Amino acid sequence: MNLIYAAGFSAIMAIGLYLLLSRHIIRMIYGVMLISASVNLVIFLAGRIGPNPPPVMMLGETMLADGSANPLPQALVLTAIVIGFSLVSFVVALALKTYRRLGTLDSRALNDAEALGSPFEPPRPGKARSDEERDS
Amino acid sequence: MMAGFSNAAVLWPVLVPIAASALCMMLWRAPRWQRAVHLAALALMLAASLLLLQTIGRHGVVALTFGGWGPPFGISFVADRLSAAMVAVTAALALAVGVYGLASTHRRQVRNGVYPLFLGMLAAVNGAFLTGDIFNLYVWFEIMLITALGLLVIDKSRAQLDGAMKYAILNLLSTLVFLLAIAILYGAAGTLNMADLARVVPDIGDSTALTVASALFLVGFGIKAGYFPMFFWLPASYHTMSIATLALFAGLLTKVGVYACFRVFTLMFAGGEALREAIAFMAAGTMVFGVFGAAVQWDVRRILSFHIISQIGYILLGLALGTAAAFAGAIFYIIHHIIVKANLFLIAGAMHRVSGTYDLRRCGGLMRSHPLLALLFAVPALSLAGIPPLSGFWAKFLVIDASFKADAAWLAAVGLFVGLLTIFSMSKIWIEAFWKRQPVERARSRAVPLPMVLGIGALALITVWIGIRPEMLMRYSDAAAASLVEPRSYIATTLDEASITAPAGGAP
Numbered sequence: 001m002n003l004i005y006a007a008g009f010s011a012i013m014a015i016g017l018y019l020l021l022s023r024h025i026i027r028m029i030y031g032v033m034l035i036s037a038s039v040n041l042v043i044f045l046a047g048r049i050g051p052n053p054p055p056v057m058m059l060g061e062t063m064l065a066d067g068s069a070n071p072l073p074q075a076l077v078l079t080a081i082v083i084g085f086s087l088v089s090f091v092v093a094l095a096l097k098t099y100r101r102l103g104t105l106d107s108r109a110l111n112d113a114e115a116l117g118s119p120f121e122p123p124r125p126g127k128a129r130s131d132e133e134r135d136s
Numbered sequence: 137m138m139a140g141f142s143n144a145a146v147l148w149p150v151l152v153p154i155a156a157s158a159l160c161m162m163l164w165r166a167p168r169w170q171r172a173v174h175l176a177a178l179a180l181m182l183a184a185s186l187l188l189l190q191t192i193g194r195h196g197v198v199a200l201t202f203g204g205w206g207p208p209f210g211i212s213f214v215a216d217r218l219s220a221a222m223v224a225v226t227a228a229l230a231l232a233v234g235v236y237g238l239a240s241t242h243r244r245q246v247r248n249g250v251y252p253l254f255l256g257m258l259a260a261v262n263g264a265f266l267t268g269d270i271f272n273l274y275v276w277f278e279i280m281l282i283t284a285l286g287l288l289v290i291d292k293s294r295a296q297l298d299g300a301m302k303y304a305i306l307n308l309l310s311t312l313v314f315l316l317a318i319a320i321l322y323g324a325a326g327t328l329n330m331a332d333l334a335r336v337v338p339d340i341g342d343s344t345a346l347t348v349a350s351a352l353f354l355v356g357f358g359i360k361a362g363y364f365p366m367f368f369w370l371p372a373s374y375h376t377m378s379i380a381t382l383a384l385f386a387g388l389l390t391k392v393g394v395y396a397c398f399r400v401f402t403l404m405f406a407g408g409e410a411l412r413e414a415i416a417f418m419a420a421g422t423m424v425f426g427v428f429g430a431a432v433q434w435d436v437r438r439i440l441s442f443h444i445i446s447q448i449g450y451i452l453l454g455l456a457l458g459t460a461a462a463f464a465g466a467i468f469y470i471i472h473h474i475i476v477k478a479n480l481f482l483i484a485g486a487m488h489r490v491s492g493t494y495d496l497r498r499c500g501g502l503m504r505s506h507p508l509l510a511l512l513f514a515v516p517a518l519s520l521a522g523i524p525p526l527s528g529f530w531a532k533f534l535v536i537d538a539s540f541k542a543d544a545a546w547l548a549a550v551g552l553f554v555g556l557l558t559i560f561s562m563s564k565i566w567i568e569a570f571w572k573r574q575p576v577e578r579a580r581s582r583a584v585p586l587p588m589v590l591g592i593g594a595l596a597l598i599t600v601w602i603g604i605r606p607e608m609l610m611r612y613s614d615a616a617a618a619s620l621v622e623p624r625s626y627i628a629t630t631l632d633e634a635s636i637t638a639p640a641g642g643a644p
Contacts, residue, residue, distance in 0.1 A: 020309070025301060032308050039316045046323030076271060076322075080315060083278045090285060091304050097289075098297045113299040113376045116435050116494070 005045055012038040025095050025105040029088065036084040040077045047073030143200045145191040146213040148184035149223045149262040152177055157255035167246045171238070174251040178227070178234040181258065185220075185227040192220040197619070197629040199268060207631045208332040214268035214630050217616035218467060222265045222395055225474050228598070229387050230258050236482050236591030237380040240489075245290050245378060253290075254381070257283040264392050268630050270318055271328045273396060277314065277360070281307050284389060287381045288373065299373030306359060306369035314356030320349040321404075331630035334403040334623055350405045354397070354415070361393030362445045363452060364421030370445060371429060375437035375494075379485030382437065386444050387478030391470055394451050398466070401455060402620040409458070416456040420550045423449030427557040436484040436494050436569070439561055440477070443520065446554055447473050450535050453551065457542040463617035465534030468609060472519070472527040472602060479516040479595035483509070486584045486592065487569055496565065501574035505581050508589070510570050515596040517562040519603065522555045527602035530610070 012034055019031030052069040064071075099105050102112070156177030163169045191198055192215055201210040215223070234254075241250060260279035267273050284307075288300045322328060324345040325336045340346060359366045370390070374382060405411075426446025430439045451473065454466025484494065490506055491499035503510045519526035522533075532555060539548040602609055619626060 020305075025305075028305050032305065032312070035309070035312050039312050039319065042316060043319040043322070046319045048323075072328075073322075079271075079275065083275065087278065087282060087304075087308060090282060091301075091308070094285070094289065094297065094300060094304060097292065098301060101292070101294055101297055107301075110298045110301065112294040112297075113302070113372055116295060116375060116438070118434070 001050075002045065005041075005049075009038045009041050009045070012041070023107045025098070025107060025110075028107075029091055029095065032091070033084075033088055036080075036088070040080050040084075043076050043080065044073050047076075143198055145184070145188045146198050146200045146215045146266055149181060149188060149227065150213075150259050150266060152181045152184055153255040153259035153262065156180075157252045157259060160252040160255060161249075164249070167243065170246065170251045174255060175234055175238075177255055178231045178258075181262075182224075182227040182231050185224040185262075188215055189220050189224050191215075192217055195629075197625050199630040201630075208327055208329045211272050212268035212329060212331070212630050213266045214331065214626065215266055216619050216626050217612065218395070218398070218620060219265045221467070221471060221612065221616060222391070223262050225471050226258065226261055226265070226388060229474060229478050229595070230384065232591040232594045233380050233384050233478065233482070235587050235594075236383070236485070238587040239585035240378070240380050240485055240588065242378075248290050248292075250287065250290055250378075250381070253283045253286045254384070257287065257384070261388050261392055265395060268330050269328055270321070270330055270333065270400070273330075274311065274315055274318060277311050277392075277396075280389065280392065281311060284385065287385075288377055290378060290381070293376070295376040299376035302369050303373040306366075310356050310359030310366075312356075313352050313359070317349045317352035317356055320345050320352065324349065329630070330399070330403055331623075331627040334627050335631070337404045338406070346405070347410060350401070350411060353400050353405075354411055357393045357397040357400070358418070359393075360390065361397060361452075362390045362422070362426075362448050364418045364425060364449070367422070367426070367445045367448075371438055371441040374441040374444075375435055379437075379481060379488065383478040383481035383485070386440070386481050387474040390444055390448055391474055394448060394470060397452075398455060398463070398620065402463075403623055403626070412456060412458060415452065416544065416547060419449050419452040419456045420547060421449070422446065422452055423550055423554040427554045427561070430561045431557065431564075434496050436487065436496060436565060437481070439496075439565065440480050440484060443480075443558065443561065444477055446558065447477065447520070449554070450532065450551060453535055453539060453547055456547065457538055457544060459538060459542050460614075460617050460621045461541060462535070462538035463620050464610070464613045465531070465538045467613035467616050468534050468606075469531040471609065471613070472531040472599075475595050475598050475602075476516045476519050476528060479592060479599065480513075480520065482588070482592050482595070483513050483516065486588050487513075489588065490582050490584060491569070496568035498575060499569050500572035501570075503570040505574075506584060509584055512589075512592050512596055513566070513570070515599055517566065519599050521559040521562050523559075525603045527599045527606070529603065530606040534610070 016031045016034030016038060019027045019034065022028060047070040052067055053065065055064055055068045055071040057064060095105060102110065156173055159173050160170045197216045199212055199214040201207045201212045203210045257280060260276050260283060263276035264273055267276060285300060285304055288303060289296050324340060324343055325333055327333055327336055362370045374385060377385065423446050426442050426449060430442035433439045433442065451466045451469050454462040486509055487502065488494050491502065493499050519528035522528040536548045536551050
């Protein structure tokens, strides 16, 4: 059974990695989301899933019944989902801002950071001061 | 919770910046108050970290477990000598950068929330240094990432958006790899407390899951720390930041990855025994490619960014050798490097202030116009290259001496060669910015503002002081390395809180 799960998770992760290799930022973000989903599933599987009774304690008991499900992975996955969600939202907002500012999301065309102090083109003295240098 | 005063010392270095960050957010519309709170918090954080250092000096290891759960189940904060030293250096650096920031932080950056983000990132860095729970470490990494991204795009310029995109995608990938490693480790060992893992993992024996997990840890932390085949995001994004932020990033963020590597590999994977050869090649690659990358650049910030990578290689060398002497050298190196590298970036900011550019081809004549700045540049630059009697000489000496003793002469040779090329880069900055005549005449000469001089001067003093009196730090890093090699007291103190009140004997 675990093998089937593992195959499924690795398929999701492979799709995520494939998307991550794309040149388009939005596809990369989809890739990160898919990998994140697959990692969350791995955490879930690491807690041993199966037909177990839910981890509920009756009033007065101090220990879980033998063989009940592991409650920890849920807490971990929940934390990971929340964190992943907030980061992905940030990156999507960043992508939107980038698109509005630079007019493209093709990573080949995004090279404003690389251009600073590049060894390949000598600086032109008359050139307007770049956006980055204006702030001081 | 009946935690004694000494245990609570673990908590303050994280609590102070978080509380101050929240307070700054409440004072969103009062920039002056924000600045006052931010400076007060940095001073308090330094006091808290010195208190922690003093507590560690008395007890060896201090631990605190939250939420009323017993140690392996509740989340623990643990400080040993290594983490206490990292926290102290963080606080000292943050205060210097905070003072420097008085002159370099713009009103627009304050309006965009630079202070809450700055303090939030410091809290995350300290949290990562102090946590004793591996999932909690992941959470601190993510807090660090989100605050770092906020700081990275604070000016919303084109270059920053471009750099932030590369930073975001690759660092997200790194934390996901780290999380995957945690999942697999949890599946194999059934616990997340690092001290408990250190107890359980050696009994599992040979297991594919553990090998895979350790390789994933190396990759996940490696992207964060900027190890050889995975460092490309760093020089692609760092140089776009505003300079005070950049100094803090350069000093601290990669070192958090390095620290996590040291912690995880010494506690759980017997010093990374299985991956030792791979780590050695990565260390050599990190040193060589970092320094070659720097050689062709013309932007001061990019030169220095590439140098972060090459210096990380020396620290990784300590992990690759795995002897106590090598760990001690690496710890010495980390502390030296945080101070020196951040200081070089601060000086780059001062150079930009007086010459109006970061491009070496367009500035010059600073030696004549600003002799004090030239002197202040010479201290960290020579220290980075490893010229005696500055701190970098002792750091390089310890690491290279350890590699000769561990029969890894080729690594020592790479280290020496890279040290030579470091001198090349530093002298390139020196010749172009300080010696060369000014290519464009400036109407009026600008002075370096006093807060900048104070911040740079304080860090330069620490560098010189370590250089002249290295014995104290050497003894300290020897003790820290001994507790990394033999983590008995770390494990005992974390798992058995009752033992904290008694002074931790046993391990050296």
